[in-house]
């Protein structure tokens with residue numbers, strides 16, 4: 001005999017028949033089927049089925065069962081295909097990881113953003129002082145102990161002068177020999193390029209910009225276009241001491257301006273053109289003065305204590 005409840009849940013059972021996994025069954029119980037069965041369950045009771053109706057029902061059920069059995073191989077095939085796809089995605093067909101440069105390129109040389117580096121992105125310290133005061137010597141020690149990037153404007157100009165592809169070689173050579181300042185566009189472009197290159201390739205953010213800015217226009221343009229300076233390290237040295245050092249250096253340096261004629265011109269340029277830059281920053285409270293007329297290591301000890309005061313420590 002067919003109990004009433006068995007009759008009523010039959011449509012639900014048939015919905016579930018083609019599913020084998022419990023997950024699939026849950027999905028097969030569509031809200032429509034559930035509603036339909038509940039409507040039947042709670043609607044007014046219908047008379048019990050006749051033996052003929054029962055026979056018809058049994059036949060229908062068998063048909064459905066057969067249909068379900070016919071679907072079983074297809075279902076198994078589907079499951080197998082799904083499993084294979086999952087395996088492939090996970091283990092086989094995963095694309096190889098692209099080799100990514102660990103140091104990201106973070107600044108574009110051509111960027112028109114002003115300044116190129118926002119405050120806090122990099123630390124730029126201008127290193128100024130008369131010719132031969134000892135700027136390069138102290139910068140080298142700072143590089144060794146503080147991992148600064150040292151960029152000497154004079155060195156960059158000399159390298160550009162030697163470059164056979166440069167259109168500025170002659171102009172730079174003349175300016176250096178005469179002890180006058182190369183047009184700011186050239187020097188700033190060289191510095192900008194060197195800063196970006198170092199920043200991108202090493203990730204270093206501390207820059208000693210040595211022998212720059214030598215003229216007010218350079219100072220203003222650089223800070224507008226490239227980066228603000230943190231402060232100015234100013235190496236003070238009497239002229240006679242600097243002269244002696246430069247003449248001494250000139251014996252081996254091979255520099256076209258380490259001779260008495262050029263040195264005199266450089267001193268003049270320093271007083272007339274570069275001292276106003278130092279005065280400008282001094283008014284802003286950004287100049288750190290170090291007396292250079294003493295042995296190299298003593299000068300360096302003073303440099304270190306000034307840097308500590310400015311919050312710059314050895315990494």
Ligand SMILES: Nc1ncnc2c1ncn2[C@@H]1O[C@H](COP(=O)(O)OP(=O)(O)OP(=O)(O)O)[C@@H](O)[C@H]1O
Pocket residue numbers: 129130131132133134135136137138154211245246248249292293294295296297299
């Ligand atoms: N404190 C010092 N005592 C003695 N000699 C020094 C001292 N500092 C640097 N020198 C020497 O003086 C010469 C000039 O030094 P350095 O090249 O560092 O000066 P600079 O300020 O960078 O010069 P420039 O502006 O011409 O490039 C070098 O031969 C260097 O060895």
Ligand SMILES: O=c1ccn([C@@H]2O[C@H](COP(=O)(O)O)[C@@H](O)[C@H]2O)c(=O)[nH]1
Pocket residue numbers: 131153154155157175176177178179180181182183187210211212213214218257266
């Ligand atoms: O910003 C700058 C820096 C330097 N120069 C020229 O180079 C020489 C040598 O510089 P050093 O710093 O002594 O190496 C300098 O006399 C200038 O002619 C420049 O034009 N602008």
